[in-house]
Amino acid sequence: xxxxxxxxxxxxxxxxxxxxxxxxxxxxxxxxxxxxxxxxxxxxxxxxxxxxxxxxxxxxxxxxxxxxxxxxxxxxxxxxxxxxxxxxxxxxxxxxxxxxxxxxxxxxxxxxxxxxxxxxxxxxxxxxxxxxxxxxxxxxxxxxxxxxxxxxxxxxxxxxxxxxxxxxx
Numbered sequence: 001x002x003x004x005x006x007x008x009x010x011x012x013x014x015x016x017x018x019x020x021x022x023x024x025x026x027x028x029x030x031x032x033x034x035x036x037x038x039x040x041x042x043x044x045x046x047x048x049x050x051x052x053x054x055x056x057x058x059x060x061x062x063x064x065x066x067x068x069x070x071x072x073x074x075x076x077x078x079x080x081x082x083x084x085x086x087x088x089x090x091x092x093x094x095x096x097x098x099x100x101x102x103x104x105x106x107x108x109x110x111x112x113x114x115x116x117x118x119x120x121x122x123x124x125x126x127x128x129x130x131x132x133x134x135x136x137x138x139x140x141x142x143x144x145x146x147x148x149x150x151x152x153x154x155x156x157x158x159x160x161x162x163x164x165x166x167x168x169x
Contacts, residue, residue, distance in 0.1 A: 035151040043074035050136040065132040073140025083107035
């Protein structure tokens, strides 16, 4: 009455080849993508509106200052969202958390360096109106924040985190 067949591991104990699993997308991915797309449209609108205001305020110098300020705000604010979207491509990796924080924190360092370089380069330029540049950056940042708040409040995110196949807590 002894069974000679070897004990089979339970299905949960078998190794899982993560490369064979379907692509897992975190629940935040569609929201971030929507925020990036809508934020781009709003950023283009800010560029257009602030360029007209800059033109009316200070002619071609104001136009250039407003356009540069608005574009810099749009680019600097999009870097974080893009870094999160890129890091979510590593969600199947065991090092996902490491990749996520490395890319996001690295993008923040890049943003900080770009901002410092931009302000040093354009600080004393004759072709730049500092007031219009500042107001354009401020308008771009505020428009981006409002856009992000609208996108996040109109979407549903599950309370339970994403846990793909083959992963255990």
